[in-house]
Amino acid sequence: MNRYPRWKYFVIVIALVLGLLYSLPNFFGEVPAVQISPANSVVQIDQALLRQVEDDLKQQHIPYLGIISDASGIKVKLTDTDTQLKTKDELQRALGDNYTVALNLLSASPDWLSGIGALPMYLGLDLRGGVHFLMQVDMRAALNKQLDRQTNDVRNALRDAKIPLGGVSREGQNLVVKFKDAETRTQGGEELRKSLRDMTGVQLDETRIALTLTPEALKKFQDSAIQQNVLTLRNRVNELGVAEPIIQQQGLDRVVVQLPGVQDTAKAKDILGRTASLEIRMVDEEHADLQSLQNAARGLVPPGDEFYPSGRDGQPLLIKKAIILTGENISNASAGFDGRTNEPAVHINLDTRGARIFAQVTRDSVGKRMAILLIEKGKGEVVTAPVIRQQIDGGQVQITGRMSVKDANDVALLLRAGALAAPMEIIEERTIGPSLGAENIAKGVHSVLWGFVAIAIFMSIYYRIMGLFSTLALAANVLLLVALLSLMQATLTLPGIAAIALTVGMAIDANVLINERIREEIRAGQSPHAAIHAGYEHALGTILDTNVTNFIAGVALFAYGTGPVRGFAVVLCLGIITSMFSAILVSRALVNLSYGRKRKIDHLSI
Amino acid sequence: MEFFRFKRDIPFMTYARSTTVVSLITFILAVFFLATKGLNFGVEFTGGTVIEVHYQQAEEPAQVQGALEKAGILDSAVQNFGTSSDLIIRLPLKEGVSSAQLSETVLGALRAAQPDVELRRVEFIGPQVGKELVSDGSIALALVCAGIMIYLAFRFEWRFAVAAIIANMHDVVIILGFFSFFQWEFSLTVLAAVLSVLGYSVNESVVVFDRIRENFRKYKKQSVAEIINNAITATMSRTIITHGCTEMVVLSMLLFGGETLHYFALALTIGIVFGIYSSVLVSSPLVMWMGATRAHFIRADAAAQSANVKS
Numbered sequence: 001m002n003r004y005p006r007w008k009y010f011v012i013v014i015a016l017v018l019g020l021l022y023s024l025p026n027f028f029g030e031v032p033a034v035q036i037s038p039a040n041s042v043v044q045i046d047q048a049l050l051r052q053v054e055d056d057l058k059q060q061h062i063p064y065l066g067i068i069s070d071a072s073g074i075k076v077k078l079t080d081t082d083t084q085l086k087t088k089d090e091l092q093r094a095l096g097d098n099y100t101v102a103l104n105l106l107s108a109s110p111d112w113l114s115g116i117g118a119l120p121m122y123l124g125l126d127l128r129g130g131v132h133f134l135m136q137v138d139m140r141a142a143l144n145k146q147l148d149r150q151t152n153d154v155r156n157a158l159r160d161a162k163i164p165l166g167g168v169s170r171e172g173q174n175l176v177v178k179f180k181d182a183e184t185r186t187q188g189g190e191e192l193r194k195s196l197r198d199m200t201g202v203q204l205d206e207t208r209i210a211l212t213l214t215p216e217a218l219k220k221f222q223d224s225a226i227q228q229n230v231l232t233l234r235n236r237v238n239e240l241g242v243a244e245p246i247i248q249q250q251g252l253d254r255v256v257v258q259l260p261g262v263q264d265t266a267k268a269k270d271i272l273g274r275t276a277s278l279e280i281r282m283v284d285e286e287h288a289d290l291q292s293l294q295n296a297a298r299g300l301v302p303p304g305d306e307f308y309p310s311g312r313d314g315q316p317l318l319i320k321k322a323i324i325l326t327g328e329n330i331s332n333a334s335a336g337f338d339g340r341t342n343e344p345a346v347h348i349n350l351d352t353r354g355a356r357i358f359a360q361v362t363r364d365s366v367g368k369r370m371a372i373l374l375i376e377k378g379k380g381e382v383v384t385a386p387v388i389r390q391q392i393d394g395g396q397v398q399i400t401g402r403m404s405v406k407d408a409n410d411v412a413l414l415l416r417a418g419a420l421a422a423p424m425e426i427i428e429e430r431t432i433g434p435s436l437g438a439e440n441i442a443k444g445v446h447s448v449l450w451g452f453v454a455i456a457i458f459m460s461i462y463y464r465i466m467g468l469f470s471t472l473a474l475a476a477n478v479l480l481l482v483a484l485l486s487l488m489q490a491t492l493t494l495p496g497i498a499a500i501a502l503t504v505g506m507a508i509d510a511n512v513l514i515n516e517r518i519r520e521e522i523r524a525g526q527s528p529h530a531a532i533h534a535g536y537e538h539a540l541g542t543i544l545d546t547n548v549t550n551f552i553a554g555v556a557l558f559a560y561g562t563g564p565v566r567g568f569a570v571v572l573c574l575g576i577i578t579s580m581f582s583a584i585l586v587s588r589a590l591v592n593l594s595y596g597r598k599r600k601i602d603h604l605s606i
Numbered sequence: 607m608e609f610f611r612f613k614r615d616i617p618f619m620t621y622a623r624s625t626t627v628v629s630l631i632t633f634i635l636a637v638f639f640l641a642t643k644g645l646n647f648g649v650e651f652t653g654g655t656v657i658e659v660h661y662q663q664a665e666e667p668a669q670v671q672g673a674l675e676k677a678g679i680l681d682s683a684v685q686n687f688g689t690s691s692d693l694i695i696r697l698p699l700k701e702g703v704s705s706a707q708l709s710e711t712v713l714g715a716l717r718a719a720q721p722d723v724e725l726r727r728v729e730f731i732g733p734q735v736g737k738e739l740v741s742d743g744s745i746a747l748a749l750v751c752a753g754i755m756i757y758l759a760f761r762f763e764w765r766f767a768v769a770a771i772i773a774n775m776h777d778v779v780i781i782l783g784f785f786s787f788f789q790w791e792f793s794l795t796v797l798a799a800v801l802s803v804l805g806y807s808v809n810e811s812v813v814v815f816d817r818i819r820e821n822f823r824k825y826k827k828q829s830v831a832e833i834i835n836n837a838i839t840a841t842m843s844r845t846i847i848t849h850g851c852t853e854m855v856v857l858s859m860l861l862f863g864g865e866t867l868h869y870f871a872l873a874l875t876i877g878i879v880f881g882i883y884s885s886v887l888v889s890s891p892l893v894m895w896m897g898a899t900r901a902h903f904i905r906a907d908a909a910a911q912s913a914n915v916k917s
Contacts, residue, residue, distance in 0.1 A: 136734070560743070
């Protein structure tokens with residue numbers, strides 16, 4: 001009657017072993033480490049870099065516990081915080097500005113555990129300390145800027161078509177175009193419809209037309225604006241040397257920036273709020289020979305030039321100081337393919353002023369190179385330096401040549417990200433000091449621990465052996481929950497720990513239901529075996545019902561909660577799933593294992 | 607060991623009128639406080655800045671406030687937080703002042719007055735975020751109610767769904783009433799606690815309803831009141847033990863969880879206590895008065911059976 005087939009025990013044992021394995025890393029604690037990640041898209045993390053780091057460490061006689069290379073960068077585990085600081089400085093010096101070397105804490109669990117993907121739980125900012133910003137992108141301001149740019153396009157389109165224009169002005173989110181009379185208005189409207197594809201017009205009165213962006217163009221504009229802001233922020237955060245920054249779009253017009261471990265909020269805010277600019281300048285072809293470049297590297301830079309020791313492909317360049325265009329004139333940049341050769345390419349759209357200047361410059365400089373530079377903090381970086389093949393009219397620029405698709409994407413993003421597309425404002429800030437984080441962990445862990453101990457003592461006294469089984473099942477529940485949270489790398493917050501505690505308190509309900517039912521059946525005169533069987537059977541429906549209602553609450557909290565509350569909801573929902581498994585299957589397995597073999601139980605300890 | 611062993615069913619339903627009156631009075635009081643005093647919403651909802659600082663030794667809030675006033679911050683509210691050396695500074699939202707500058711100014715002013723001050727936590731919430739949280743919170747509450755009602759209506763019968771949700775909304779309103787009366791800070795974590803109480807205390811009603819349904823099937827002769835009395839008595843032990851266990855954990859949070867979990871645990875405690883009361887003494891009489899009869903059960907039962915081939 002109370003027997004499980006062998007496979008059921010097997011499944012339970014496997015689940016528990018996996019649970020133990022994946023929750024194990026949480027018990028090892030952390031060791032200091034430094035993390036090396038690329039500071040820009042020019043460089044990559046590869047085997048060569050790994051070897052270089054290893055050689056550097058050996059040369060400097062820095063002892064280290066291990067080196068890990070993964071998608072986010074190279075991580076070096078170290079013995080103590082003093083070595084950590086020394087190593088950071090040493091590696092930063094050796095690797096140069098193309099890499100960010102940041103302090104980090106890594107799990108001290110053995111490598112074979114990390115190898116099977118067993119990592120400690122991912123702690124939220126309230127537990128590890130750090131800064132959280134929620135930034136609102138001012139789309140209205142960005143749109144206004146875009147419309148201001150387009151007034152030029154309107155003027156030029158009408159000038160080219162030789163239609164007299166009364167005036168263009170931006171009113172709200174519209175461009176109002178004024179004509180002399182109804183006839184020119186009709187002609188003008190026709191012309192604008194043809195040449196400005198992403199705008200639609202409405203006739204206001206006899207002489208005026210109001211232009212707005214089409215919904216598609218508006219959406220595209222907003223998407224690219226926020227993407228651009230995210231990329232710019234990411235580039236800036238790289239400078240801060242944060243080990244695991246999170247920069248994400250949230251909703252339509254918001255960006256979340258989380259910087260674990262950062263305490264200097266003033267500096268973080270300063271860097272996040274800074275503006276960068278993009279400049280297009282000519283490469284000095286008269287001094288492009290090896291001799292001039294070598295001289296320049298020694299400091300003999302020709303007058304009117306600036307020396308850039310490493311361009312995009314690593315070649316040194318001498319670039320003229322005179323600025324041809326700035327990022328202001330670039331209205332869009334996207335990655336794509338060359339129409340004829342199918343090579344990856346970057347397409348750049350210039351506004352009308354930019355197009356005019358560009359046409360002039362390219363006419364005079366066919367065969368020469370022009371450089372696109374990203375200027376931040378007065379320091380420039382060469383994004384790309386293509387050769388001009390022919391005169392470029394109309395402001396549609398295409399850059400091709402020895403680029404992978406990824407390169408093209410990077411360049412396009414960098415071009416767009418040069419400056420923030422839209423102004424941003426911090427609408428939420430949370431800073432948690434590191435000591436508070438550690439305290440929060442201790443408080444949370446104590447709450448769970450003592451709550452568990454109290455329940456364990458009570459259950460074992462009140463229900464005796466059956467209570468002990470319930471307690472073991474509850475322990476299995478916590479184990480599985482922690483393992484699941486570690487495996488999913490869901491963010492654990494203090495409310496999340498509270499949810500673990502609450503799960504412990506609520507999961508015991510299932511076992512109480514079962515035990516009470518068994519007692520009742522025994523009172524009703526059933527044999528112990530029949531009582532156990534009936535107890536589990538009858539309680540099952542009720543347990544399902546109660547868990548479903550809890551689950552509904554958890555899902556709603558997840559859907560509409562933010563930040564820490566969402567962490568609470570995740571744990572609550574996962575806890576319900578694990579508690580169903582452990583309260584029903586694990587406790588039953590224990591009961592079956594100890595009582596199932598006996599033909600008759602004289603006395604059930606309950 | 608056994609705490610609860612009842613020889614005879616306790617006639618809960620005969621006291622139904624008086625128990626409902628008691629809960630009605632509590633409910634009306636809670637609504638009254640909510641209407642007159644309102645909730646003391648935390649910074650997440652109202653917007654503003656909260657700065658928590660730690661000193662090496664005890665520090666008077668008035669002194670800190672004085673230091674801030676010298677720096678031109680006149681509208682701060684300073685309180686002790688947990689211990690006498692931990693302080694919390696609240697600043698309202700101000701037009702045109704960015705959070706970035708504000709927290710730096712505050713810290714600068716505090717450092718000038720007492721160099722050993724340590725910044726523990728800064729929270730700045732803009733006005734738009736707060737408004738969204740209020741609306742999101744309300745949506746979540748409505749969703750939980752709707753979800754639970756639909757589930758219960760499907761699993762039992764609509765009368766049970768309505769009775770359970772009334773009983774549980776009554777719990778929620780009473781929790782809010784407490785927070786209003788004592789002017790405890792109503793934060794996002796408390797909202798999470800309130801919502802989980804909603805999910806949790808419905809459990810209680812479900813357990814009783816389950817037993818009522820079973821009894822209707824088993825005892826063909828008894829009256830509805832007798833059946834409900836028996837169901838409540840039979841589940842009594844489980845109710846007290848389960849809630850007692852949950853409360854042990856909640857108490858552990860109250861004792862060890864610190865300030866952040868304090869009100870969370872408090873809300874849960876109130877929710878657990880009133881959850882027992884309401885599901886036993888509010889939802890069951892409601893079911894009776896709404897006229898649940900055996901026929902409803904047999905029909906609902908038949909429907910459930912045809913839907914569920916296994917049973």
